Amino acid sequence: MTARTMFVQAFDHIRTGYYKKVDSKELKYAGLGGLMNSLGDPHTQYLEPQIAKEFDLETRGKFVGIGARLQGDPLGARVDTVFEEGPARRGGVRAGDTIVGVDGKSVGGLPTTEIVKLIRGEAGTFVSLELIRKGVEKPFKVRLKREPVVTPSVEFKMIEGALIGYVSVISFSEPTTEQFANACPSSARNRPRASSSTSAAIRAGCSKSPS
Known part of the structure; x- marks a missing residue:
């Protein structure tokens, strides 16, 4: 018996034989989620369509x-x-x-x-x-x-009292590379002493949500 046949049979058995009414869509999503979770990879997961759409918007910025x-x-x-x-x-x-x-x-x-x-x-x-x-x-x-x-994912500021430019990467999205390249103003780029000390603060797992 193939894995596909086993999955379909289990799906149908639960959908028709369980004592409570089962939402077929939710059952399907749970099955797909289980497949992804079985890989043991924290960076691999199944996203339901609406969540995937929202995630795509976030990554595009x-x-x-x-x-x-x-x-x-x-x-x-x-x-x-x-x-x-x-x-x-x-x-x-x-x-x-x-x-x-x-x-x-x-x-x-x-x-x-x-x-x-x-x-x-x-x-x-x-x-x-x-x-x-x-x-x-x-x-x-x-x-x-x-x-x-x-969404602005990059912020730039000059450190007060020092010729140091500070670039903060708040989150990663599609425009981040371009925003990072444009973050340092021309006045700072033309002064090597300022731009040579530029640092990037990468804050992973940021809980802030754009709206």
Whole structure:
């Protein structure tokens, strides 16, 4: 009996003989996941179609959202970074703000990934965010128009008091190589003393999520 025949027979037996109703799609995904897990390779896994689509967007560094990077917070999601070009910046969202509601729904206690899903959507549609900000007495709302965003995965800064350029690679995506090449401004590239000491900070496993 071939492996394929065994898999099909087991699939059909569970689908028709199990005492509870079984979702064939979920059963199929679980079987494919089991095949990948049996390899014992932490870098090899099966992704369900929707998750694979989201993963592809992340690796391409392009998605439709508001242009901000979020971190987990007990009250919802804290805005870690606001991209230079994006709806969040234009709408007045600041780094340090905490998102406590999305489209009238409280997001306290939700995983950051779930909050990101609520914020993202089709280009041209709107999302309403309820924010709290340090120094502002009451929560307030902003209405932002979702649009295509390119995630900045590289940041550059000059170390204060020293002729040292610091390049930080926040995450790896399709545009990272080009962004890295363009990170150092021409003024620094023309001064070898500054650019010769440039370092790259590679932070693996970053938990921040762009939205």
